[in-house]
Amino acid sequence: MTDTPNDPKASGWYGEKYSANLKKRHKSERLFRRLGLSAILIALGLLGILLFSIVGKGYTAFIQTYITLDITFSESVIDKDGTRDPVKMRSASYGNLVRDALRKEFPEVTQRRDLRALFGLVSKDATQQLRKMIAADPSLIGKTIPVRMLASDDVDMFEKGYISRDVVQDDRRVKDNELEWLDALQADGAISTHFNTRFFTGGDSREPEMAGIWGAMVGSFYTLIVTFLISFPIGVMSAIYLEEFAPKNKLTDIIEVNINNLAAVPSIVFGLLGLAIFLNVAHLPRSAPLVGGMTLALMTLPTIIIASRAAIRAVPDSIRQAALGLGASPQQAAFHHILPLAMPGILTGTIIGLSQALGETAPLLMIGMVAFIADIPGGVFDPATVMPVQIFLWADSPERAFVEKTSGAIMVLLGFLIFMNAIAVVLRKKFERRW
Amino acid sequence: MQSLVEESAATEQQTEFNSVISAKRVNVFYGDTQALTNVDLEVPENQITSLIGPSGCGKSTFLRCLNRMNDTVDGCRVEGEILLDGVDIYGPGVDEVLLRARVGMVFQKPNPFPKSIYDNVAYGPRIHGLAANKDELDEMVLTSLEKAGLINEVQNRLHSTGTSLSGGQQQRLCIARALAVQPEIILMDEPCSALDPIATAKVEELIEELKENYSIIIVTHSMQQAARISQKTAFFHLGEVVEVGDTEKIFTSPSDERTQGYITGRFG
Numbered sequence: 179m180t181d182t183p184n185d186p187k188a189s190g191w192y193g194e195k196y197s198a199n200l201k202k203r204h205k206s207e208r209l210f211r212r213l214g215l216s217a218i219l220i221a222l223g224l225l226g227i228l229l230f231s232i233v234g235k236g237y238t239a240f241i242q243t244y245i246t247l248d249i250t251f252s253e254s255v256i257d258k259d260g261t262r263d264p265v266k267m268r269s270a271s272y273g274n275l276v277r278d279a280l281r282k283e284f285p286e287v288t289q290r291r292d293l294r295a296l297f298g299l300v301s302k303d304a305t306q307q308l309r310k311m312i313a314a315d316p317s318l319i320g321k322t323i324p325v326r327m328l329a330s331d332d333v334d335m336f337e338k339g340y341i342s343r344d345v346v347q348d349d350r351r352v353k354d355n356e357l358e359w360l361d362a363l364q365a366d367g368a369i370s371t372h373f374n375t376r377f378f379t380g381g382d383s384r385e386p387e388m389a390g391i392w393g394a395m396v397g398s399f400y401t402l403i404v405t406f407l408i409s410f411p412i413g414v415m416s417a418i419y420l421e422e423f424a425p426k427n428k429l430t431d432i433i434e435v436n437i438n439n440l441a442a443v444p445s446i447v448f449g450l451l452g453l454a455i456f457l458n459v460a461h462l463p464r465s466a467p468l469v470g471g472m473t474l475a476l477m478t479l480p481t482i483i484i485a486s487r488a489a490i491r492a493v494p495d496s497i498r499q500a501a502l503g504l505g506a507s508p509q510q511a512a513f514h515h516i517l518p519l520a521m522p523g524i525l526t527g528t529i530i531g532l533s534q535a536l537g538e539t540a541p542l543l544m545i546g547m548v549a550f551i552a553d554i555p556g557g558v559f560d561p562a563t564v565m566p567v568q569i570f571l572w573a574d575s576p577e578r579a580f581v582e583k584t585s586g587a588i589m590v591l592l593g594f595l596i597f598m599n600a601i602a603v604v605l606r607k608k609f610e611r612r613w
Numbered sequence: 614m615q616s617l618v619e620e621s622a623a624t625e626q627q628t629e630f631n632s633v634i635s636a637k638r639v640n641v642f643y644g645d646t647q648a649l650t651n652v653d654l655e656v657p658e659n660q661i662t663s664l665i666g667p668s669g670c671g672k673s674t675f676l677r678c679l680n681r682m683n684d685t686v687d688g689c690r691v692e693g694e695i696l697l698d699g700v701d702i703y704g705p706g707v708d709e710v711l712l713r714a715r716v717g718m719v720f721q722k723p724n725p726f727p728k729s730i731y732d733n734v735a736y737g738p739r740i741h742g743l744a745a746n747k748d749e750l751d752e753m754v755l756t757s758l759e760k761a762g763l764i765n766e767v768q769n770r771l772h773s774t775g776t777s778l779s780g781g782q783q784q785r786l787c788i789a790r791a792l793a794v795q796p797e798i799i800l801m802d803e804p805c806s807a808l809d810p811i812a813t814a815k816v817e818e819l820i821e822e823l824k825e826n827y828s829i830i831i832v833t834h835s836m837q838q839a840a841r842i843s844q845k846t847a848f849f850h851l852g853e854v855v856e857v858g859d860t861e862k863i864f865t866s867p868s869d870e871r872t873q874g875y876i877t878g879r880f881g
């Protein structure tokens with residue numbers, strides 16, 4: 179301050195103190211940037227590792243091993259009386275056709291135990307498959323044609339390289355004699371791998387090679403639809419009411435605090451609530467997407483309300499006043515102007531809430547959505563399971579083949595999430611307005 | 614009505630007029646703090662009344678009382694009587710939404726809706742059902758834009774957004790939007806404060822034209838503006854009306870020394 183103000187060189191702005199200060203500021207700026215960058219890199223790295231391990235383990239779930247055998251649709255097995263009665267033909271034991279084909283392929287196998295192992299190479303699904311073929315085309319009876327059938331999960335695992343020949347026989351799921359047969363089939367060109375459409379079109383199964391994620395996807399879809407239909411309108415309406423109409427007093431303060439608290443309540447508590455109210459009091463069907471959706475809606479509501487309120491609050495007051503000043507009623511102002519402008523924020527909050535709901539398992543366990551369900555649900559009242567629960571169930575199964583199914587299901591779940599977020603982005607773009 | 618005019622004429626000499634709004638003993642509180650104290654004001658019909666006074670003296674508060682926009686402010690309480698055509702607008706049975714259609718408002722900062730120019734102007738007629746069909750609505754939008762002196766600048770882009778206009782154009786759009794509702798009175802809160810001199814001149818010109826059909830109350834910080842366009846001026850100070858009278862009289866020979874001080878720029 180002793181410097182003359184007319185001499186800028188001598189004044190504080192160029193003095194030693196200032197340059198030291200400047201250096202310090204630049205240094206902390208650089209440090210902050212580096213920290214930020216490394217934080218992002220770490221996050222990306224972890225995400226990369228996660229994706230890598232899931233994709234690495236899971237991509238084989240999308241292909242499946244098949245065995246092609248010459249099946250003779252012998253009349254003596256399918257239609258002993260020659261009546262061609264569809265009901266009778268449906269109850270014939272088609273497994274014998276597969277067994278006969280295998281016996282013909284490997285006539286040297288005679289021991290009961292060995293035969294059982296041999297028949298085990300082909301999946302149980304083959305029986306179903308042959309039955310359907312005959313039902314669709316009875317003229318096949320008496321003919322011999324090559325049929326491509328699902329291999330059992332052990333064969334599939336072996337073909338995918340998850341079971342090594344070098345392991346001693348006792349520790350190996352595929353025994354030496356089975357290896358021999360597989361090699362023989364391989365040499366005949368009877369073993370092939372194909373895209374696993376069943377994974378995307380089928381329901382759950384006890385047999386890993388027959389298990390599909392479609393049932394869980396449909397279950398998740400119905401559940402989320404119910405969740406959305408309940409939580410979106412109620413959430414948005416509550417947010418509008420609280421922001422635009424409710425008087426500001428003790429009561430609304432208490433409501434506000436409670437909504438914020440609800441958002442932090444562990445999801446299992448909502449599951450218990452759903453169990454107590456929807457199942458025990460209202461007697462709604464157990465394991466149904468309806469109840470699952472309602473339970474998840476309880477969980478999603480606070481998220482949607484909080485996000486919607488923030489979005490509504492962010493609409494400039496001048497818009498509100500412009501509308502009211504023209505003689506719009508508060509309701510008209512809210513629905514014509516404020517709500518459309520808040521929509522992008524509301525949608526973001528809704529998608530976040532629904533994404534959480536999509537990944538939620540715990541509350542659904544409480545209301546019985548953890549049951550084994552092989553059928554594809556046809557509506558919100560049918561028993562169903564959802565994707566995360568399916569993942570949980572498969573991860574819990576002992577068969578080696580379910581490991582890849584688990585990772586495959588996770589990939590499908592992630593795809594579902596990305597799809598939902600893409601919808602959110604599109605909707606946001608649509609509603610966004612330039613100021 | 615006659616007696617009221619005489620009463621105020623006794624204290625402040627002014628020319629005779631029909632008042633469209635008369636405020637009597639208006640007190641406004643924000644929570645516990647009083648923003649206006651015993652405000653009495655007569656607003657003449659088909660004239661321009663300007664409200665002047667230092668920042669925070671309660672001009673906007675008073676203006677918002679006249680169309681009950683204060684109802685939307687939390688904790689705001691209005692006491693006293695404000696008569697519009699002899700009816701107390703705070704009385705029972707008065708619908709504030711309808712009132713706001715009769716008493717239009719233009720705000721300090723242009724606030725067009727983020728919609729097309731057409732939709733901005735058409736919004737009022739739409740919600741009040743003023744137009745019977747699309748052609749009538751088109752007609753209304755065009756005449757409002759014409760009255761607001763904006764038609765030449767926007768007639769080729771009625772469907773581009775209102776927010777893409779310049780500040781001055783936006784303000785005239787807001788005026789057009791207010792006119793489209795066909796109000797009797799227009800309240801303007803510093804409508805030119807965000808505008809450059811050329812845009813200001815345009816808006817002022819417009820206001821003077823509008824006076825033929827509307828009664829206008831305008832809050833302004835510009836003495837010149839008040840002197841240029843208004844016939845009547847009220848000087849507010851610390852929540853009270855210190856002096857009210859013909860604009861010429863207020864600016865040439867104010868009777869209160871606080872008014873004198875303010876208009877000569879000694880404070881405020």
Ligand SMILES: Nc1ncnc2c1ncn2[C@@H]1O[C@H](COP(=O)(O)OP(=O)(O)OP(=O)(O)O)[C@@H](O)[C@H]1O
Binds near residue numbers: 667669670686
């Ligand atoms: N919403 C509100 N809540 C609480 N107090 C308010 C509110 N609006 C205005 N006030 C107070 O009321 C008084 C008058 O405010 P008002 O906005 O009417 O002043 P003004 O004359 O329009 O000022 P300016 O010329 O700066 O616009 C001020 O003291 C202000 O702090």
Ligand SMILES: [Mg+2]
Binds near residue numbers: 672
């Ligand atoms: Mg003001």
